[in-house]
Amino acid sequence: xxxxxxxxxxxxNELRTDGYYYVDKSMLxxxxxxxxxxxxxxxRPRRFGKTMNLSMLYYFFNDAGENSxxxxxxxxxxxxxxxxxxxxxxxxVFLTLKDLKSTGFPDFEIAVADLLSDLxxxxxxxxxxxxxxxxxxxxxxxxxxxxxxxxxxxSSLKLLMKLLHRATGKQVMVLIDEYDTPIHAGYKYGxxxxxxxxxxNFLSGALKDNTDLKKGVLxxxxxxxxxxxxxxxxxxxxxxxxxxxxxxHFGFTDTEVQRLLSDYQLEDRLAEVRCWxxxxxxxxxxxxxxxxxxxYTTDARFPGTTAEPYWVNTSDNQMIHDLIVDKRxxxxxxxxxxxxxxxxxxxxxxNIIMDRMFGTTVWSLLTLSGYLKPENLKMDTGRFYGDLVxxxxxxxxxxxxxxxxxxxxxxxxxxxxxxxxxxxxxxxxRLSVYFAELVKGVLSYHDTAGEEPERVYHAFMLxxxxxxxxxxxxxxxxxxxxxxxxxxxIPTDKTATGFVFEFKKIGEGDPAQxxxxxxxxxxxxxxxxxxxxxxxxxxxxxxxxxxxxxxHIASGLLT
Numbered sequence: 001x002x003x004x005x006x007x008x009x010x011x012x013n014e015l016r017t018d019g020y021y022y023v024d025k026s027m028l029x030x031x032x033x034x035x036x037x038x039x040x041x042x043x044r045p046r047r048f049g050k051t052m053n054l055s056m057l058y059y060f061f062n063d064a065g066e067n068s069x070x071x072x073x074x075x076x077x078x079x080x081x082x083x084x085x086x087x088x089x090x091x092x093v094f095l096t097l098k099d100l101k102s103t104g105f106p107d108f109e110i111a112v113a114d115l116l117s118d119l120x121x122x123x124x125x126x127x128x129x130x131x132x133x134x135x136x137x138x139x140x141x142x143x144x145x146x147x148x149x150x151x152x153x154x155s156s157l158k159l160l161m162k163l164l165h166r167a168t169g170k171q172v173m174v175l176i177d178e179y180d181t182p183i184h185a186g187y188k189y190g191x192x193x194x195x196x197x198x199x200x201n202f203l204s205g206a207l208k209d210n211t212d213l214k215k216g217v218l219x220x221x222x223x224x225x226x227x228x229x230x231x232x233x234x235x236x237x238x239x240x241x242x243x244x245x246x247x248x249h250f251g252f253t254d255t256e257v258q259r260l261l262s263d264y265q266l267e268d269r270l271a272e273v274r275c276w277x278x279x280x281x282x283x284x285x286x287x288x289x290x291x292x293x294x295x296y297t298t299d300a301r302f303p304g305t306t307a308e309p310y311w312v313n314t315s316d317n318q319m320i321h322d323l324i325v326d327k328r329x330x331x332x333x334x335x336x337x338x339x340x341x342x343x344x345x346x347x348x349x350x351n352i353i354m355d356r357m358f359g360t361t362v363w364s365l366l367t368l369s370g371y372l373k374p375e376n377l378k379m380d381t382g383r384f385y386g387d388l389v390x391x392x393x394x395x396x397x398x399x400x401x402x403x404x405x406x407x408x409x410x411x412x413x414x415x416x417x418x419x420x421x422x423x424x425x426x427x428x429x430r431l432s433v434y435f436a437e438l439v440k441g442v443l444s445y446h447d448t449a450g451e452e453p454e455r456v457y458h459a460f461m462l463x464x465x466x467x468x469x470x471x472x473x474x475x476x477x478x479x480x481x482x483x484x485x486x487x488x489x490i491p492t493d494k495t496a497t498g499f500v501f502e503f504k505k506i507g508e509g510d511p512a513q514x515x516x517x518x519x520x521x522x523x524x525x526x527x528x529x530x531x532x533x534x535x536x537x538x539x540x541x542x543x544x545x546x547x548x549x550x551x552h553i554a555s556g557l558l559t
Contacts, residue, residue, distance in 0.1 A: 002021075002263065002264060003019055003020055003021040004019070004020050004021065005020070005021055005294050005297055005298045006020035006021060006022070006294065007294055007295065007298060009052075010051040010052050010055060011055055012052060012055040012056040012058070012059050012071065013055075013059050013071060015052070016071045017071075021260070021263070023252055023256050023260065023290070024075050024076050025049065025052075025053055025056070025249050025250075026056065026060075026072060026075040026076050026077035026078075027076050027077055027080075027249065028053055028056070028057070028246065028249040029056070029057060029060050029077045029080075029083050030077055030080045030082070030083040031245070031246055031249070032057065032215065032217060033082065033083045033086050034082070034083075035237065035245075037215075037235065037236070037237030038207075038213065038215060038216065038235040038236075039207045039213075039215070039216040039217075039218070039233065039235050039236045039237065040215070040216070040217050040218070040236075040237050040238075040239065040246075041179075041218045041219075041220070041223060041236060041237070041238045041239070042217065042218070042219050042239055042246055042250070043180075043219070043220050043221055043222050043223050043238070043240050043241070043368060044219065044221070044241065044250045044251075044282075045221060045241075045280070045289075045368070045369050045370030046221060046311075046314075046369075046370070047289065047290070047291035047292075047311055047314060048250045048251050048289065048290060048291070048370070049249075049250050049251065049290050050177060050178065050219040050220075050250065051096060051098065051177050051178070051219075053219070053249065053250065054094065054096075054175045054177045054217065054219060055094070057092075057094075057173075057175055057217060058092055058094040058175055059071055060072065060077075060086075060087055060088075061086060061087070061088070061089060061090050061092045061173045062088065062090070062091075062092035062094075062173075063088050063089055063090055063091055063092070063168070063170065064091070064092075064126075068087055068088040069084075069087050069088065072084075072087070089170070090170050090171065090172060090173045090214050091123075091126065091164040091165070091167075091168050091170060091172050091173070092172070092173040092174075092175065093119070093123075093157070093160060093161065093164070093172060093173070093174045093175065094175045094177070095115070095119060095157070095174075095175070095176050095177070096176075096177035096178055097112075097115075097176065097177065097178050097179055097180075097181050097182055098177060098178035098181050099111070099115075099181075100112060100115070100181055100182040100185065101181060101182070101184075101185045102182070102185055102189075103185070103189045104189060104191055105186070105191040105194040105195065105198075108182055108185070108186075108191070108194075108195065108198075109150060109153070112153060112182075113143075113146045113147075113148060113153060114146055116143055116148075116153060116156050116157075117143060117144055117145070117146045119160070120140065120143050120144050120156075120160060121144055123160065123163075123164065124144070126163070126164055126167045126168065127140060127160070127163050127164075127167070129167035129168075130162075130163035130164070130166040130167035132163055136159065136163070139152050139155075139156075139159060140159070140163075143156050143159075150198070153198075153202075154198060154201035154202050154205065155201070155202075155205050156202075157174070157202060157203075157205065157206040158205040158206045158210065158212075161174065161206060161210065161212040161213060162212050164212070165211075165212040170214070171211075171212060171213060171214035172212055172213060172214055173214050173215055173216075173217075174206060174207070174213060174215070174216040174217070175216075175217050175218075176203075176216070176217075176218045176219070177218075177219050178219060178220055178221075179199070179203070179218045179219070179220045180220035180221055180222055180224055181220070182195050182198075182199070183195050183196065183199060183224055183229070184221075184319070187319075188318075188319060196224075196229055199224075199229050200229050200230075203218075203229065203230070203233070204230075204233055207233060207235070207236075208233050208234075208235070209235075221368070221369055222352045222365065222368055222369070223238050223240060223350055223351055223352060224351075224352055238350065240350050240368060241280075241281065241282045241283070241367075241368060241370075241374075242283070242348065242350065242368075242374065242377060242384055242386075243283055244283040244284055245283070247282040247283025247284065247285050248282070248283070248285050248287075250282065250287075251280060251282055251285075251287030251288060251289065251290055252287060252288040252289075252290050252293055253285060253286075253287055253288075254274075254278070254286065254288070256288075257270075257273060257278075257288050257293060258270060260293065260297060261273065261297070264297055264300075264301070266297065266300050269296075269300055272306075272307050273288070273293065273296060273307070275307075275392065275393050276292070276296075276307040276392055276393045276394050277289050277292045277293055277296065277307075277311075277392055277394055278391075278392055279373055279391030279392040279395075280370055280373060280391050280392075281373045281374055281375065281377075281391075289310075289311050289370075289394070291310060291311050291314070292309075292310040292311045292394060295310040296310065307393070307394075309394045309397045309398065310394070311394060311395075312394055312395060312397060312398040320365075320366065320369065320371055320398075320402075321402050323362050323365070323366070324399070324402050324403075329362045330362065335399075335403070336476075338372075338388075338389070338390055338399065339390075339399060339400075339403070339476065340475075340476035340477045340478075341389065341390070341476075342389075342477070343375060343376075343387035343388060343389045344387070344388050345385060345386070345387050345388070346363040346385070346386065346388055347363070347383055347384065347385050348363060348364045348367055348368075348374065348377075348383075348384040348385065348386055349361060349364040349383075349384075350364070350368075350384070352364060352365060352368070363388060366388070367386070367388060370391070370395070371390075371391075371395055371398070371399075372388040372389065372390065372391070373388065373389050373390070373391035374386030374387070374388060375387040375388075375389060400469065418430070418434050419431065419434040419435060419438060420468060422434055423499070424497075426497060426540055426555075428542075428553060428555040431542075431553060432551070432552070432553040435544075435551055435553065436551050439549055439551055440549050461486075461487055461501060461503075461544075465487070465489065468489070470492070471491065471492055471493075471496075472489040472490060472491055472492065473489070473490040473492070474487065474488070474489055474490075475487070475488050475490065475530070476488075478530070480525075480526070480527050480528075480529045480530035481525045481526030481527050481528070481529040481530075482524075482525040482526055483521075483525040483527065485500055485501075485502065485522070485525075485527035485530065486501050486502050486503050487499075487500075487501040488500050488501070488527070488530055488531060490530075490531060490534050490536060491536060494534070494535045494536055494537075495537075495538075496536075496538070497536075497538045497539070497540050498528075498531040498534075498536035498538065498539045498540070499539070499540050499541075499542060500522050500527050500528055500530075500531065500539065500540070500541045500542065500558075501542050501543075501544060502518040502519070502521050502522050502527070502541075502542075502543050502544070503518065503544045503545075503546055504517060504518040504521075504543065504544070504545055504546070505545075505546060505547055506545045506546065506547035506550060506552070507547065511545045511547075511550060511551075511552035512545075512552055512554070514545035514552065515543045515544060515545035515552040515553055515554035516543060516554045517543070518543030518544060518545060518554065519541055519542070519543030519554040519555065519556055520543070521543070522541040522543065522558075523541065523556075523558065527541075528541065528558050538557070539557070539558040540555060540556070540557055540558070541555065541556055541557075541558055542554070542555045543555070
C-alpha cells in the first residue's frame with residue numbers, strides 16, 4: 001500500500017507518526033546546528049515547505065518531546081553525530097504568525113494577544129517552575145488571560161525565554177514561522193507603520209544580545225529592510241533564494257521528484273511535471289514547487305487528469321497582480337518580453353521596503369516571491385543582477401490571467417467577445433472595427449506614442465489573446481522561415497484556421513499600404529512555416545498598421 005500524500009499536513013510529528021509520504025529535508029537540522037549564526041532568516045515563497053521544516057526543527061530540538069529521536073531514525077540527519085547531540089536538548093518556542101492577517105492594528109492586537117496567550121499556556125508548567133514574581137508574575141497572568149497591554153505583548157517573547165532558561169538551566173531555541181505575514185497585512189490595509197514598530201520591538205527584544213537565546217530561526221516570504229525591522233540585530237544571517245547556503249532544503253529537486261513519481265508509478269508524467277512546476281531557482285539548484293507536486297501526484301491517480309495551476313490559485317496574489325498592471329512598476333515592453341519568454345536583466349535587492357514599491361524593489365519582490373526565476377546571477381559592486389524569466393507554465397497562467405483581468409477591467413468584461421468572434425469567423429471588416437474601437441477605449445496616446453508603437457500593440461494583442469488559450473496556443477516573437485514573427489495562433493484543432501500577425505508603424509505612409517506591407521512581410525519571410533510544422537493547413541495572415549490610436553488591418557489566406 002502506498003503512503004498517503006500529505007495534503008495540508010504541516011505538523012512533522014503527525015506526518016511521521018501517521019505514515020505520510022515524506023521527502024527527506026532533515027539535513028536542514030545539521031546545517032542549522034553547524035551554522036555559526038545566532039539568528040537565521042530563511043525567506044522563501046509561499047507553499048515551499050517553510051512551516052513543515054520549522055515543525056521538524058521543533059520536534060528535533062524540543063526537550064519536552066518523548067519520542068523525538070524516533071521520528072528521525074530513518075532520515076539523513078540520523079547519520080550526523082554532531083547534529084544528533086542536539087536532539088531533544090533545549091526548551092523550544094515555536095510560533096507561527098501565518099494567520100495574523102488583520103485588516104487593522106486593533107484587530108491585530110487582539111489576534112496576537114490570543115496567539116501569545118496560547119503560547120504561554122502551552123509552556124505553563126515550565127513557567128511555574130521558574131517561579132515568576134512581582135512584575136513578571138503580573139505580566140504572565142495578563143498574557144495568559146489575553147489582557148496584556150501592547151508594551152507587554154511586544155516584550156512577551158523575551159519574557160518567556162527568560163523564564164524557560166531560568167527553569168531549565170538551558171538556553172532557548174526560538175522558531176518563528178511566517179514572521180512577515182502581519183507586515184504584508186499592514187501594508188495591504190494601511191497600518192504598515194504600526195506593525196513595523198510592533199515587530200521591531202517584538203523581535204529585537206527576543207533576538208538581540210539575549211543571553212537566553214540558543215538559536216533563532218525565522219521564515220517568511222521576504223526580508224523586510226533591516227532599517228525597518230531588524231534594526232541593530234547584528235547577529236542575523238539572512239539566506240534568500242539567491243544564496244547557496246540552505247538552498248536545497250526548501251522545494252523539491254529533480255531527483256526527489258523523479259523518485260516520488262516513480263514511487264507512485266507516474267514516471268510517464270515527468271515531462272509534463274517539469275513544464276508546469278519546475279524552474280524555480282534557489283541558489284545553484286533548480287527546484288519544483290512542493291505544494292503543486294503533492295497536489296498533482298494525488299490527482300494524477302485518476303484517469304484523464306492533467307496539470308493545473310495549484311500554487312497560483314492558493315496564494316494571495318493581489319499585491320503582485322496590482323504591481324504587474326501598474327505602469328509605474330513594470331513597463332509594457334518589459335511585460336511583453338516576459339510573456340514571450342525573453343529574459344529581462346535587472347538588479348535584485350534582498351531587502352524589501354514595502355512602502356517604496358517601485359523600481360528594483362518590484363523586480364526583487366517578484367523574484368523572491370517565486371513569480372520570476374533569476375538566471376545568470378552575478379554580483380557586481382555588492383549588488384545582485386540577474387536575467388529574469390517566468391519559471392514555468394503554472395506561473396505563466398498567473399501572468400496571463402493578470403493581463404486578461406486588466407483588459408477586462410478596461411473593456412467592461414464583455415468588450416472582447418465581439419473581437420474574438422470576428423477573428424474566429426475570419427470577418428476582417430468586423431475585426432478592423434472592433435480592434436480600432438478597443439484601442440481607442442483602452443490604450444492611451446502616451447502608451448502608443450514614441451518610436452516603436454508596434455511593440456505596445458504587440459503586447460496589447462498578446463493580452464487580448466489570453467482568452468483564447470485552450471482553443472489556441474499563442475506564441476510570440478520566435479524564429480520561423482526567414483525571420484521572427486510577431487504573433488501566431490496555433491489551433492488545438494488542426495483543421496481550424498491558424499493565424500499569423502505582423503505589426504508595423506504607419507509613420508508618414510499610407511495606413512492601408514503599411515498594413516499591406518506587413519501582410520507581404522509575412523508572406524516573403526514565410527512565417528507560416530511555424531504553423532505548417534504543427535500540421536495546420538489553413539492559415540490566415542493579418543498585417544496590422546499602427547500609430548497612436550490609428551490602426552488598419554490587411555489580411556489574406558496563405559496557400
